[in-house]
Amino acid sequence: MRAGEPSRIDNLRTLRNANLDMAFSTSFLTLTTGAFLVGFVQLLGGSDAWIGMLSAIPSLVGLLQIPGAIWGRRFSSYKKFVTPGGALWRLLMVPIMFLPILALPNEFRLITLAVLVTVASAAVTIVNPIYSDWLAEMIPANSRGWFFSRRNAIGASVGAVAGIIGATILDAFRSYKMDAIGFTVVFGIGMVFAGFSMFYYLKMTDIPRVAPVRQNLLQGIRSIGAPFSDRKFRGVLILLTLAITGQTLPGNLFAAFARETLELNFKIIQGTAVFMAIGNVLAAPFWGYFSDKFGNKPVLTLSLLMLSLNPIPWILCQPNQDTFNAVLLLSTHVIMGITWAAVALTQFNLVLATAKPEDRANYLAAGMTVMAVVGGVAPLVGAGMMAELRHHFPVETAYKIVFGAAGIIRIISALSVLPIQEPGAQGFRATIRELRNVTPGRLRTIRRMAGGASAEHREEAIQNAADQGMTIASDEILAALHDPLPRVRRRAAVAAAKLTDPRAVAELIHQIEAHPDLVEEEMIESLGLLGDPSAVTVLTQLLESPRSSLRRAAAKALGRIEHHDPAARAALCRVATAPTDPDLRRAALQALRLDGDAAGFPAFYAGLMDEHPSVRIAAAEGVAELAIPAADVCRKSLTTYQDEACAEVAYALAAVGSREDVPLILDEAARSTSTITRKRCLLGVARLFDVERAVYRLLSLEGMARDQALVAMLPATPAGKAALREFSRGDEAAAVRILARTEPELTSLAAPLVPERFVVAAAVIAGR
Secondary structure, X not given: OOOOOOOHHHHHXXXXXXXXXXXXXXXXXXXXXXXXXXXXXXXXXXXXXXXHHHHHHHHHHHHHHHHHHHHHXXXXXXXXXXXXXXXXXXXXXXXXXXXXXXXXXXXXXXXXHHHHHHHHHHHHHHHHHHHHHHXXXXXXHHHHHHHHHHHHHHHHHHHHHHHHHHHHHHHHHHHOOOHHHHHHHHHHHHHHHHHHHHHHHHOOOOOEOOOOOOOOHHHHHHHHHHHHHOHHHHHHHHHHHHHHHHHHOOOOHHHHHHHHOOOOOXXXXXXXXXXXHHHHHHHHHHHHHHXXXXXXXXXHHHHHHHHOOOHHHHHHOOOOOHHHHHHHHHHHHHHHHHHHHHHHHHHHHHHHHHOOHHHHHHHHHHHHHHHHHHHHHHHHHHHHHHHHHOOOOOHHHHHHHHHHHHHHHHHHHHHOOOOOOOOOOOOHHHHHHHHHOOOHXXXXXXXXXXXXXXXXXXXXXXXXXXXXXXXXXXXXXXXHOOOOOHHHHHHHHHHHHHHOOOHHHHHHHHHHHHOHHHOOHHHHHHHHHHOOHHHHHXXXXXXXXXXXXXXXXXXXXXXXXXXXXXHHHHHHHXXXXXXXXXXHHHHXXXXXXXXXXXXXXXXXXXXXXXXXXXXHHHHHHHHHHHOOOOHHHHHHHHHHOOOOHHHHHHHHHHXXXXXXXXXXXXXXXXXXXXXXXXXXXXXXXXXXXXXXXXXXXXXOOOHHHHHHHHHHHOOOOHHHHHHHHHHHOOOHHHHHHHHHHHOHHHHHHOOOOOOXXXXXXXXXXXXX
């Protein structure tokens, strides 16, 4: 930490005070601008042009942000530069609260109002880029969505509450025909909020600018042009031009339409702000999460498309339909709030994300200046359109034409986002695919994974995310690989494999290499399921692990990767014949089965002669599954060993041998001491006669169910009936001999006393 630099806790406290400052300043602005300013201008007899001009002034002075950014970068202190402008902004608004009650000509009061608004706006505009740069310096890039979404939600909610309080007060005064006093009271309350705002601003801790930039006039002019000459950033400036035009073209005409044409009272008008704030507050955390995860570009594209629909409810409103209008506007403003939350967040953050960090103040100034200037000109254009349209259309129609034009421009602005390049942002289509599957329940799952929940809840959330295929939760699941609780790490490893996130491979390899004592089998198995060849090296090393469970897991994982990488196959072939670890030999053989490459066949030959039954079983399974030409080795194994593994070897012999091997397989069946091994041998014989499926079905039946199946299967010939009769009497040998007289190949089944061999003979006859 540099000398004089505040700690992260100091920055967190400063950001908290910054949000309180913003909350009260938003309340101040709500009560002194917007619908209240429109109402005051209408009270003074101001025309559409006055409404448009006063709406445009704060934006038109936005040009001052560029010299403000150049000037402010000379200061080593952010706060010393910002404070005078912020204080002057608030103080110059004080006289406005007296204008409604002063006995002065309306024209003079309108001019005074315009002058005060202009100078106050200029004061705060000059310092805005440095104030934004100050905040950006304290917020990590990957947390800007999280911070600014909450900041915007706070502003929207407190502004809405202040607005509804002001509207209630104003309507109360208007009911007594005391409009002027009502505006003075409302403006006065706004000034009280301005005082609280300044109080919390002064509590913010300053941070030193690392490298103040002192420029002469020529250098300053060049620096002004840098963002505009940056080809990539010009796309952002074009977007801002179109987006702000679409957003501000109606200016205060929505409020004017509500008062002039719909004749709605101020409580309904401010009620729309409250419902918009509700939508904003509900959606802000989620938009912050999405913008941090997917990038600002795709979220802004989507939100601008949604924003193009916002004028539709206003267009549907009809005069003298107060209930309909109120229900329509209040309900749809929740959706509008959801939309504006995304636009306000990502529009500003896209400027931050595409600005060069070393020249961020100038880039911010350029972006904010374009927003301000366009935001000043567009309402004037909208007011001019409205004034001209009044001469050609009914007033209601004129308003709605302006609203429709704004919606069309918003669609165009959404399309202008697509060419912009934002580092790390996902594509629009990929984002839509992810968002399409998002539900409130899934978002709650993600929030549980992000932290703050108990270990049990976090485990459950990770499991649910994996089961539901929530790829949107990949970041949280990968972060859980570093959880201090082993069981959470295990669950996260399994989930990462289910979601097939390619980033999980590097994370899991890092865990294994950096924390070898914390390695879990689930991590190794997940690497195998992900199937990335880059994991072969670390998995091969784990074959030498002192923990047998990890060795086996590594072999299994390599088996899933081996068809992608010859090195994995070579490692498995080596350990498949390792003399010290039969469990590892068995696991290696099982893994080699997954590929079937001939290079691994010698390992299966060796496995068939292994002294450990488990290894022989694995080798025999591989021989049968892969049809490895190992009949001679199988025969040798059957004559060498006498244990339960021999049943599996006998089945393998059936898979790769011939019908001449039936006696040898039946001899093994006769030696079998368990039902499982005997039936496995019989299935081998059935395989040689091509009736394995039918025999398997019959062996799965018992008692009368099997008898009924045999009756249905055998043809109703004299031999078939006689065989069934002997079988039902318990003389299975006689039954087989009867069938062998009609099918000589069954003679080999008659001699050994193997229970249930009649099932095989019956299946053969039925198949013929």
